[in-house]
Amino acid sequence: MHRLVEFLVGLLFGLGLIVSGMSDPGKITGFLDLSGTWDPSLAFVMAGAIAVGLFAFAAARRRTSAVLGGAMQLPTRREIDRRLVIGSLVFGVGWGLAGFCPGPVLVALGAGYWQAVVFTVAMLAGLALQGWTAKTRQVGAVEG
Amino acid sequence: MTLDWIHFTPWTSLAGGVLIGLAAALFILLNGRVLGVSGILTGLVRAQRGDLGWRLAFVAGLLFAPTVWALFVRPLEARIEAGPALLVAAGLLVGWGSGYGSGCTSGHGVCGLSRLSPRGLAATLVFMGAGFATVFVVRHVLV
Numbered sequence: 001m002h003r004l005v006e007f008l009v010g011l012l013f014g015l016g017l018i019v020s021g022m023s024d025p026g027k028i029t030g031f032l033d034l035s036g037t038w039d040p041s042l043a044f045v046m047a048g049a050i051a052v053g054l055f056a057f058a059a060a061r062r063r064t065s066a067v068l069g070g071a072m073q074l075p076t077r078r079e080i081d082r083r084l085v086i087g088s089l090v091f092g093v094g095w096g097l098a099g100f101c102p103g104p105v106l107v108a109l110g111a112g113y114w115q116a117v118v119f120t121v122a123m124l125a126g127l128a129l130q131g132w133t134a135k136t137r138q139v140g141a142v143e144g
Numbered sequence: 145m146t147l148d149w150i151h152f153t154p155w156t157s158l159a160g161g162v163l164i165g166l167a168a169a170l171f172i173l174l175n176g177r178v179l180g181v182s183g184i185l186t187g188l189v190r191a192q193r194g195d196l197g198w199r200l201a202f203v204a205g206l207l208f209a210p211t212v213w214a215l216f217v218r219p220l221e222a223r224i225e226a227g228p229a230l231l232v233a234a235g236l237l238v239g240w241g242s243g244y245g246s247g248c249t250s251g252h253g254v255c256g257l258s259r260l261s262p263r264g265l266a267a268t269l270v271f272m273g274a275g276f277a278t279v280f281v282v283r284h285v286l287v
Contacts, residue, residue: 005174010205011212013167013179013250018213018220021153021159023148025204026223032150032279037148039280041157046253047167048161053258066176071174074259079270080266086247090254090272097282098226101238101249102181105204110207111220118228119235126239128189130260134244143180143247143256143263 002068014107020045023107025099032096075143168255179250181206182242240273 014023021027021041030039063072095101100108100119108116168179184199210220211248226234242248245267247256252271256264 002175003197005170006198006201007205007208009167009171009179010174010207011200011209012170012205014161014206014209015213016160016163016165016167017252018209019163020157021193022164023161023210023220024222026225027151028275029225029279029283030148032275033283034276035284036282037146039148039151044154044157045161045164046257048158049165049254052253053167053168054160054260056165056172057185057255058175060172065174066172067174068190070176070183072172073178074172075161075178075261075263078262080263083168084245084263084267086271087243088242088247088270089241089245089274091245091248092238092271093239093278094227094234094241095210095249095271096275096278098238099224100234102185102242103248103250105235106181106203107209108208108222108224111210111214111222113222115150115224115228116222116229116277118163119238122232122235123239124189124286126186126236126241127186127243129236130215130243131186133187135270141179142166142176143183143251143261 005068013103014110015103016049017107020048023104023105023111027098028099028104033101052081077143086106160192164254165258168250168258172255176253179252179253180190180247182239182248186243218258245271 017023031042060072066072073112105116105119109120171179179194184202187195187199213220247267252264252267257268
């Protein structure tokens with residue numbers, strides 16, 4: 001049951017990325033290019049997602065366990081530290097360079113784009129590299 | 145600034161955003177997990193026994209999405225300008241950065257903002273700012 005739900009959630013998320021245009025790097029760079037001809041679409045993606053997410057996380061906060069059982073694993077950290085800022089900065093540069101972030105590149109990978117294969121291998125290498133160089137090892141990133 | 149009316153898709157982007165939000169909603173409410181793709185992948189590259197199944201199931205669903213889309217709607221179209229060297233560099237930066245910063249567009253962006261998390265907001269502002277600056281430099285300074 002759990003595995004099926006996770007598969008279907010991944011599928012729904014992927015379809016959302018496709019419908020919204022997030023899986024098209026040209027759409028991403030069109031949004032990030034403020035001084036060119038600007039495509040504001042991605043702001044609408046965020047608005048749609050957050051409109052639903054606000055209710056879901058408000059409901060999740062009132063629960064101690066998930067509907068299908070198991071603990072409600074909400075992140076607890078609140079501090080804005082150097083790691084968060086530097087990591088997000090580096091991530092944003094990579095995002096702007098190719099127009100891919102982790103979810104959309106997996107969608108493009110599923111569609112068979114060779115560029116997505118190259119990017120995904122490099123991305124996983126970057127993630128692994130970060131884990132090896134990290135002084136304090138985290139057990140999974142709680143925020144995602 | 146001029147608006148790109150040709151590519152602007154307010155309604156499908158809003159609808160796609162709602163689907164993304166629904167996926168995040170189902171994941172937290174049904175399974176108690178935050179839908180953050182870089183976090184899910186982190187657990188795959190630093191594998192731990194008993195923690196792989198749910199990650200693999202989610203990734204399989206994500207990989208399967210373009211097949212479903214092609215079956216019922218049309219083949220996925222992705223405009224990818226970057227060449228091999230740039231893809232490798234960008235991939236390394238995205239991987240390292242999302243690992244070090246504990247999140248990406250989904251975990252910090254969608255879920256973080258939905259949780260009204262100060263960390264999510266800070267991360268989103270920083271990676272958006274970095275993205276804007278990077279595209280500006282690549283398209284308007286270097287060229």
